Amino acid sequence: MSIRNIVVKQYREKVNRTAKAVSxxxxxxxxxxxxxxxxxxxxxxxxxxxxxxxxxxxxxxxxxxxxxxxxxxxxxxxxxxMNCKFVYAIVPQESVKTILEEQAHKKAKQIVEATGTHMALEDQALSQYEMELEIERVARDLLHDMPSDFWRDTP
The missing domain is CATH 1.10.260 (434 Repressor (Amino-terminal Domain))
Structure with missing residues (x-):
């Protein structure tokens, strides 16, 4: 695991711990x-x-x-x-992992559907099952590599 991935994991764990504590x-x-x-x-x-x-x-x-x-x-x-301490936090409504997975799935679906449109024009359309498998594969790839446009909603 790279240093970057370790740091990201630490951030995620911190946010998830805080969310649990203040839920x-x-x-x-x-x-x-x-x-x-x-x-x-x-x-x-x-x-x-x-x-x-x-x-x-x-x-x-x-x-x-x-x-x-x-x-x-x-x-x-x-x-x-008042001899008190002010604290604030920004916490996810769900786990960080869940939010990332949802975004990866959403983005993967957009990518695969856009590609599927082009493939259909060339008479190479994927079945619904193949589309779902491809969406899952692309979502895994997106989560693994996390491109700079990960949060952009258009492919």
């Missing part, structure tokens, strides 16, 4: 800022004082979090003011 976490109805502040029994006025900001800013920021209108830096600063 049950959802944002509370009031948002994380408000929920954490209330869990600490800290008033918005006290959080504002610790931040050196106004009470209105804290309230507006807590509302903005619910709409996705707050920066990561603001979330981090507010978390630190």
């Amino acid at each position: 049950q976490i959802g944002m509370p109805a009031e948002g994380w800022l408000c929920t954490a502040r209330k869990a600490l029994h800290m008033s918005a006025a006290e959080l504002a004082r610790r931040l050196g900001k106004s009470r209105a800013l804290v309230s507006n920021t807590e509302k903005a979090e619910l709409d996705g209108g707050v920066t990561l830096k603001t979330m981090q600063n507010m978390a630190e003011a």
Whole structure:
């Protein structure tokens, strides 16, 4: 296994581990800022004082979090003011392997169908079974070599 493949495998394992760890976490109805502040029994006025900001800013920021209108830096600063740690993650909805396999199959189908059209014009069409086998073979090749246009949806 090449160094590149080992590194890619490590990235995939890290993302999959993180996805598994956070799969049950959802944002509370009031948002994380408000929920954490209330869990600490800290008033918005006290959080504002610790931040050196106004009470209105804290309230507006807590509302903005619910709409996705707050920066990561603001979330981090507010978390630190509550002696908390702000974390975020981007995790796949399925395993990385599944997402890659689905994309490889989709791309392989496009490639094989485009080739099949040309073959049919030359009276060399493949049967449905042969097409399915060829799609699986091309998908395996795509996963193995991962071309630069892997995520491009047109062949």
